[in-house]
Amino acid sequence: MAQPRYAQIKSHLLQQIEQGELQPGCKVASENQLAEQFGVSRMTARRALDELSEAGFLLRSQGLGTFVADSRPMSSMLQIRNIADEIRERGHQCQIEVVTLEQVEANEQQAYWLGLQHPARVFHSVLVFFENGRAIQYEERYVNPQLAPEYVQQDFSSITPNEYLSQVAPLTEADHIVEALLPTPDIAQQLAIAESQPCLNITRRTFSKAGIVSFASLIHPGDRYRLGGHIHVSSHV
Amino acid sequence: MAQPRYAQIKSHLLQQIEQGELQPGCKVASENQLAEQFGVSRMTARRALDELSEAGFLLRSQGLGTFVADSRPMSSMLQIRNIADEIRERGHQCQIEVVTLEQVEANEQQAYWLGLQHPARVFHSVLVFFENGRAIQYEERYVNPQLAPEYVQQDFSSITPNEYLSQVAPLTEADHIVEALLPTPDIAQQLAIAESQPCLNITRRTFSKAGIVSFASLIHPGDRYRLGGHIHVSSHV
DNA sequence: CCAGCCTACTTGTATATACAAGAGTAGACA
């Protein structure tokens, strides 16, 4: 079977939602109706509805039915913009130091985050960004070689990985994890900060239509960098 | 049934993971083993593993087995939702300690952030949130008394400020600043952490149609809390 | 009129079963 039956049902519903045939708040066919319509068992239809619900496209309530959620994507505070632009916007000089640029064997976790099968060879880069001579970002990045095969040939002192990857594989989505941590001795040295200096770590995964492009860990000294953002709330709570 | 069987199995595994009995990379009991161990059918055990995998705690691969993932973010989205919900969703207990709840004279900066003229009297609260007895958030909040005049009369051990404010002044927007910092001695003591423990500080301003409702500083121990987010990129770059 | 019950339909949980497909291993065989 090329695609599982439950996935076909998911796709069908998603398409209807995205094309506006199913308006927000609109009631969706029940599990039994879908089961009959697609000639599958109720549990299979249920799986499609369940996963769409889990992903935030649908709202389900016992006794009532399944409905299209009002607005799904939350615009988030974390924009995808590269730090080089930010620095230049402030009228400052931006230098980039390439620490590492290589092809490596991904471990299972890394392969998983890139949506690849283990084992897999991936690209790996470590860069440090300087604003007026002061280190402001330590970037460690793993790149899917299928989507950016010439990654290691780039000259990242003139074009940032973000810029290059945006060209070869336009972004469609991204997710982030933000945390506070202390730098490792190595990173502290690269950023020229004390090991007791708390840092902001942003782990970012970027997606294009073809799949997961890369994930990166961006580490910023807490006293030199803040993250700002704005959310527009659709409904409430 | 108080709690579904599959949820019991989830809790059991989660507890083992969080207490380090199941180390990252460690192989987890197979569906059949769990089914026998808990006296349920394979499909029920499977549901527990599936949901934990979906949530990022486990990695599964066909033919090999199920393994504990390295680490995962605690909150999945940068929504405006209160931390109490997150804690409850994890099936944990949430306690709130009210440290301060008063009316104070806002300084010029505070009045400015609330969009008020100096001088102005505003409400001020300091709360500490506990998850299973461990402090997970120190919240200091300033509230616009015009939009929530009965703020100080609330019992915040039963309803969170976020929930209350959402009721009296539905949110329309919010902005954030995220930074990494070291806690002050006082905050370190309230959170029961070392003063060298880096923390994530989220400064959040919330807006309703009538104006700025409140701004709050939410401080989380870096080793107990992460922030996750997802962006849907509409068009360019 | 309306309060209460009953029924039909919904989602939620749980089970038993079957087969498919990926991965590793032991053993047969050349």
Add this chain to the structure above:
DNA sequence: TGTCTACTCTTGTATATACAAGTAGGCTGG
């Protein structure tokens, strides 16, 4: 020795079934 096969264990997909539980609407008896 090396290779291919067969077996076993794993997760993945799909089905049929049963009962629980929440919701709404209608019907009946007072």
